[in-house]
Amino acid sequence: MNDIIIKTNELGLPVIKWNKNEIVDQVNNLTQSYQGLVFDAEQLPTAKNDLAQIRKVKTNLNDEKKRVKKLWNENYTTFENEIKEVMGQVDSIIVDIDTQVKEFESGIKAQRKNEIMNFEEFEAISEYSSFNEDWLLKKWDDKKLKEEFNAIKEQIDSSINTLKMSCTTLNLNPDNYIEKLKTMTYEQVVQRLNEDYNLINKKQDKEEVSVSFDTSQPVFELTRTLKGTEQQLIALKQYAEKIGVEWIKWKNLKITQLKN
DSSP: OOOOOOOOOOOOOOOOOOOHHHHHHHHHHHHHHHTTOOOOGGGHHHHHHHHHHHHHHHHHHHHHHHHHHHHHHHHHHHHHHHHHHHHHHHHHHHHHHHHHHHHHHHHHHHHHHHHHHTSHHHHTTTTTOOOOGGGGSTTOOHHHHHHHHHHHHHHHHHHHHHHHHHHHHHTOOHHHHHHHTTTSOHHHHHHHHHHHHHHHHHHHHHHSOOOOOOTTSOOOOOOOOOOSOHHHHHHHHHHHHHTTOOOTTOTTOOOOOOOO
16 A cells, blocks of 8 residues: 655745834833832822723733734644544544454464363363463464473472372361362462461360379279271370370380271
């Protein structure tokens, strides 16, 4: 498309001519005639009359300035309105083409997004990672995207394994916290895990019954074979120690897994 070039006449604007010298001389004379003049009380009416005449001089000057400015701007105002009308037509073309371009680009992005979301590497992380619109930029080719998704998968797997180990140590259900990874960052999940663990411990401390015993009473020895999981037996030993029961030969105790 050829450029549309606006051509206007060379603006050799005419000089605004007025009786400047005459007016300047008259105002200078007026200034000199009142310079240093002091009115007394008897001359107050004269002062008021002179003031009105001098203000009229200023009004006449200002009115003429406005009149000439209005005439001077009439040609420009006509030109400006004509240009704006043509610009409005150009704007309608711009809006129409811009709308089509955006719709076309939006369709391309939607198609590309759908293509990326069907990558096997993305499907492997989609449960725990939302789609990043920046992946639609040209710098992300298929190879680079798949490498990115594999790296994210490694981070997710590492986070899940760490949560499982932490929950096993703290005797919490790991599934609850692994599920939270879908909507929260790993750091937020760890914070929640610690908060839950502390809350459970505080609750257990409140629920524990305080037991006191008279240690001056006779001491008996009870020998039994206990059955339970390793964690249950460890918990039993810890409770026994809390209430002052001596767990004999605990260090040499052999835990044997029972056969069904």
